[in-house]
Amino acid sequence: MADLGVNIDHVATVRQARRTFEPDPVWAAALAELGGADGITLHLREDRRHIQDRDLRILRETVTVKLNLEMACNDDVLAIACQIKPDQATLVPERREEITTEGGLDVAGQKARVAEVMARLRDAGVSISLFLDPDPRQIDAAAELKADAVELHTGQYAMAPPGPKRHEELETLRRMGARIREAGMALHAGHGLTYHNVRPVASIEGMHELNIGHSIVARAIMVGLEQAVREMKRLVS
Ligand code: PXP
Secondary structure, eight states: OOEEEEEOHHHHHHHHTTTSSOSOHHHHHHHHHHTTOSEEEEEOOTTOSSOOHHHHHHHHHHOOSEEEEEEOSOHHHHHHHHHHOOSEEEEOOOOTTOSSOOSOOOOGGGHHHHHHHHHHHHHTTOEEEEEEOSOHHHHHHHHHTTOSEEEEEOHHHHHSOTTHHHHHHHHHHHHHHHHHHHTTOEEEEESSOOTTTHHHHHTSTTEEEEEEOHHHHHHHHHHHHHHHHHHHHHHHO
């Protein structure tokens, strides 16, 4: 059975829309734990568009399940990661203009830099996952660098229309999943997973961890809005 890592970035996105104190991703993480999350995932971006340094610092103290920090190979964030020591760092690419992480990390094209970042994190006792497209060249590079885990980018699968195209993407994820495990690395996956498309991915042999954010936060708004309005209505009237 795969572990569920809940990505709470979107909670911080709503807070940052007003630069206020609510909703607090620290509260959200506690509620996610109550709901059964096996891990809390957050991305400290270079531009700090959602998660702030303060969030990571407090979450390190309060989260009792696995704390997974998504981060780019960026010196500023690397220094913070080595100081805060999340349980796991997931290395991702980052471009300022992107809406979300749009592709996997190009490990094969920057092996020396990724190795350097991995060494610093390892010295700090942080386990390392690499977020990769389901591409054998990238997976082999991750194996060469002895990553602890590879998180397969499921975006292409999630975007594919139901039918043969989606089936083909799922088969690719299965084959690449086997390659990751044969190389001795743990198999993770994430990006674009929803209540409708998650099950086939969760059922891939040896799937160890799924990281899901957008769909869970979107659903939380829908299942929580009615009660929130009721409470405000009571105060207003
Ligand atoms: N895994 C990684 C590496 C990501 O960058 C993201 C998006 O922040 C996710 C998983 C979660 O994706 P989604 O929000 O689409 O569930």
